[in-house]
Amino acid sequence: MLEVRIKHAFQGFTLDVDFEAPTGVTALFGRSGAGKTSVAKAVAGVLHADEARVKVAGGAIDGLPVPRRRIGYVFQEPRLFPHMSVRNNLRYGMRGGAMGPIVEMLGIGDLLDRRPGALSGGEAQRVAIGRALLSQPRLLILDEPLAALDDARKAEILPYLERLRDDVGIPILYVSHSVAEIARLATTVVAMEAGRVMRVGPTAEVLSDPDVVPIIGVREAGALVEVTVAAHHDDGLTALTWSAGELLLPHVSQPVGARLRVRIEAQDIMLAASRPEGISALNVVPVTAIALRDGAGPGVIVQLRAGDDLLLARVTGRSAKAMALAPGWQGFAVVKSVAVAAGNIGSAG
Numbered sequence: 001m002l003e004v005r006i007k008h009a010f011q012g013f014t015l016d017v018d019f020e021a022p023t024g025v026t027a028l029f030g031r032s033g034a035g036k037t038s039v040a041k042a043v044a045g046v047l048h049a050d051e052a053r054v055k056v057a058g059g060a061i062d063g064l065p066v067p068r069r070r071i072g073y074v075f076q077e078p079r080l081f082p083h084m085s086v087r088n089n090l091r092y093g094m095r096g097g098a099m100g101p102i103v104e105m106l107g108i109g110d111l112l113d114r115r116p117g118a119l120s121g122g123e124a125q126r127v128a129i130g131r132a133l134l135s136q137p138r139l140l141i142l143d144e145p146l147a148a149l150d151d152a153r154k155a156e157i158l159p160y161l162e163r164l165r166d167d168v169g170i171p172i173l174y175v176s177h178s179v180a181e182i183a184r185l186a187t188t189v190v191a192m193e194a195g196r197v198m199r200v201g202p203t204a205e206v207l208s209d210p211d212v213v214p215i216i217g218v219r220e221a222g223a224l225v226e227v228t229v230a231a232h233h234d235d236g237l238t239a240l241t242w243s244a245g246e247l248l249l250p251h252v253s254q255p256v257g258a259r260l261r262v263r264i265e266a267q268d269i270m271l272a273a274s275r276p277e278g279i280s281a282l283n284v285v286p287v288t289a290i291a292l293r294d295g296a297g298p299g300v301i302v303q304l305r306a307g308d309d310l311l312l313a314r315v316t317g318r319s320a321k322a323m324a325l326a327p328g329w330q331g332f333a334v335v336k337s338v339a340v341a342a343g344n345i346g347s348a349g
């Protein structure tokens with residue numbers, strides 16, 4: 001459990017946040033300037049907030065000097081010592097314990113004799129995370145750890161971060177403005193706007209809340225559903241089961257039985273009043289509209305219930321009117337199999 005209450009007045013900007021999150025990855029999510037990094041710094045104690053209350057696993061750390069807080073902090077840039085090998089970077093600040101399991105978890109065993117200058121951005125970031133973990137922190141803060149990496153490197157490092165979430169057993173505070181990252185990693189999302197918490201809750205709930213869509217952006221808005229791999233078909237499709245039935249997606253390289261989380265973007269869902277026939281899209285699920293929210297432009301975001309899960313669909317206001325979309329509307333959501341990108345599928349933890 002992580003409990004955070006911070007108040008601080010900068011000139012022209014006030015931070016006032018209060019949240020509690022269970023074990024796992026807690027994402028501080030919001031646009032640039034929302035105050036995410038300031039919260040992380042206040043938790044770490046490097047920003048002396050006017051008021052700060054921070055508890056990790058029930059123990060208050062806000063009264064402790066920075067080193068005694070035992071927080072591992074990883075920045076956007078890895079900040080490794082360039083003249084030291086990876087091994088010595090990892091040894092630096094180590095507080096006993098064994099290097100092996102962490103090296104293995106982060107897949108950096110082959111890099112130990114290299115200097116940081118000979119690492120890719122993703123490799124260097126994994127080493128920086130390893131160094132932070134070896135200091136045996138009680139809390140790990142990752143502040144936009146992927147922001148400086150290109151898409152290929154981000155895709156490479158995300159599975160390691162999923163392992164970190166599922167294996168390390170300490171709370172992780174993850175600062176990010178990327179909804180794709182938090183959809184993959186976060187257990188809890190703290191959505192921030194202008195120095196305040198506008199919504200906090202389990203990731204799937206927050207991402208499918210139409211009120212959070214303005215800070216995500218309509219192009220990136222989407223819901224998160226948990227699925228189980230049911231079968232791999234000969235034609236290259238994978239069948240997944242979820243609370244609303246079956247979802248067919250292009251081959252997902254996970255074994256049958258694996259629990260996954262899939263982000264389905266609002267713009268990849270089409271709505272139909274009756275079950276459509278003779279269309280190419282393979283996934284058609286019965287849905288009920290729960291809430292509608294007008295976008296800034298011609299679009300409307302529709303929150304839908306599908307089985308026990310929530311979905312978001314983005315349609316034009318014109319279509320919403322023509323279809324008489326309103327809370328309680330019953331119809332069908334159509335999801336094109338190929339619309340779900342591989343990067344939107346991750347381990348459920």
Ligand SMILES: Nc1ncnc2c1ncn2[C@@H]1O[C@H](COP(=O)(O)OP(=O)(O)OP(=O)(O)O)[C@@H](O)[C@H]1O
Pocket residue numbers: 010011013030031032033034035036037038039177
């Ligand atoms: N030391 C400071 N003095 C005055 N204002 C500050 C200071 N640090 C941060 N701020 C202000 O606080 C606000 C939040 O900044 P912060 O860096 O926490 O936001 P953020 O959500 O992490 O954004 P980004 O993703 O751009 O880093 C900004 O308006 C910033 O200008």
